[in-house]
Amino acid sequence: MTLPSVETQQRELGTMISAARKRLGLTQAEFGRRVGYTQANISKLENAHLGLQREQLDAFIKALKVSDAEAAVMRRLNASASTSGIWSGRRLVATPPWFRDILAAEQEADTVRSWTGERISGQLQCESYMLTLFNTAGRRDIDDAVYERGQRARVFARHPKREYEFLLSESALLQLTRTRKLDPYILLDQVKHMLSLIDAHPGVSIRFVPFGELPHLPLDLTVFGFAQGADDFAYGETPQGVQRSTAETLRSSYLDRWTALSGAALSREDSRTLLEHAAREINDTRLPAGAAGFPALP
Template structure:
């Protein structure tokens, strides 16, 4: 339907892409259902293509049906838990995403080789689907360069990555380079580390989504009992206040990039890391 509406206006994919800020390649992928269609992007397309009335309503209905059915980028989700599908949609629709992971590298920051290794070590049988579906999460950075994504990680998360003996040093290097590349090629992405000693204990992982009008804002946390989504009462006190405390303790984006750059140099030199600048030597 998008393709038909574009052609009615006499627009090529490249011409339409220039109007809405997308490359010709991405317009092609969207028209052929190889990329997911967030609600706000569909509205941008509807307006640009001058689609109204029943046709616009049908576009919205079909898009909502695909999302409800668990279809992501033209491929049905099979490896992603049902409860996480709303999170995938929020990652593509939110104006800002803020994530804290204390002891691990966030799924959105993982490179493909690192994902593959983790899934293999977990004994997953659906590795291809799992890697594909997790990989869709990082594509949001290129699709929406105007949005803000901020990731806070404990310094110990980087230490655990670089000191592991269970993962190939080449995979570790790939992951470190991937995070460095995100911070240099995507201006909206910030990765910051909270140094050792700044927190008396590591808070549970949390993610905050903020949308344009604020009405849909929500957060979720990961607890030993499972995932807990914010309520109106807990959004400020349990999530925004906690985030403010974590952010205040974190290194600047520039300092964090230098930490990653030092880790990259060290792994490249030794092929098996032993220490990272700013980290104490473990016994």
Template sequence: MPSTVTSRRRQLGNEIRRARMAAKLTQQEVAELLGCSQGKINKIESGTVAVKDAELQTMLEAFNAGKAETELMKELRRSSTAARGQWSGYRSAVPQWFRTFTDLEPAATEILSWHGERIPGPLQSEHYMLTQFSEDRVTDVTALVRNRLDRKQVFDLPRPPYYRFVISEAAFNRMPGGQNPSVALDQVEHLLDLQQRYNKVYLHVLPFGVRLPYLPNDFTMMKFNDGTRDFVFIEHVAGGLYLDDEDDFNVFNDAWDRIRGAALEQHDTADFLRELAEKRRKEINF
């Protein structure tokens, strides 16, 4: 399983959190030792910012860390700063809060992703992408499309994560810019092709008629076996939220189980997509 710069930084953050709690110190107390804000300690422990050598050394001394623990954290610190993240080349088009997400995709063992009103990035056809970015009037369409296409490399890894998507039927009726049968047909045919080519990509459609009390906002859960803490990612218009508290994660896991339990199985999803493709073809030829 590949280990990315971001996953190693998050793993280091997890180790720092465990050591701090074992030493019975609060984040505020550690912040006072380093002469920084409590918010920075929280970001270090969540892996969203890097820790300097001097800062790590001060924390290790304050935690009274053992030899093995010290060596592990120092090695994680070295490896997390040895190279740039995979997506750092897209700085002009992809914000930092989302590069963290994309950098962690290849390191996950399982990814569970729910989407209610749109097709998620890794599954978008090129026609869908171009229409979406054009409608949004973005300035660097080429970089964004290249980023989306490069993200699909996660499906081609020697040991790719199990990537399971549940997509509401609404997403297939709400194309970028409004009703567009040609975009919709291209997107559906693209999904059918992905289903056939990748045995670790699972697609499930959630039909309109299912009996659920409500549907949550879009979210993605990432699970790891390399020491990185499992987390939930929630994207919003102003950025992205990473939740790795165990109680929060379990709430989303329950929500995922309800949605997944109501969604179509893979073979029924394939039938749904084929029927939808035929409907869109008739609309185009009408």
């Protein structure tokens, strides 16, 4: 049996919102005022030209006074529609289609646990660092790529109560402090960005696995946990591409690997100290004498 397309499911959600609004006798403008949307955006939603985050849909459901059964259908349709990569009314164009459901999961998951080994996760990258990476790779769609990767990072501010755990090897940090390929000001900006993330968002944890704790570096992996509306899942990055977990491999492989990595990682406090020392090393050894850099440590 062929499943309905994402576009079909999004149109169905828009039709349900429109019907519920009309049952209440509200115009688009009146309903928009109740939920903090303009009339134009309500029209876009009802005509499947704009997506909704899960929390936004919950506010709509409450305002529309729909039944529990209708609410469940709306949540299912919205979860499916989110995989089309529609955030803030702008479609993802720089992200490969096969990766868009992963990015949608980043936006919707209640917990995200990510191991990226020898590189900095896209969610942790500051704008100057990601711009440099895209330019170095010869990307032509830089504006869209930066916008889409920036959306990944903005989830921390939009959902402060969610939990995000990032594990990296100590060598990933060493590459930032020692590489001669990138401008030291950009490297310092990236380290300071990670420090600011953990200071500004209590739900964000960044920890490092020290040298010697692992006989080899496992392939990158991410585990998503959902409180409702979707099943937990994980994905790994292999030489053959992205591999998504099954219910069995989630338990037997991904969660076991995450537990081992987490057990080998430094504490949050020790990891923060490591970031501070990385910033100091870039500041003292790579920047010109007298340049404005990292403030003195207490």
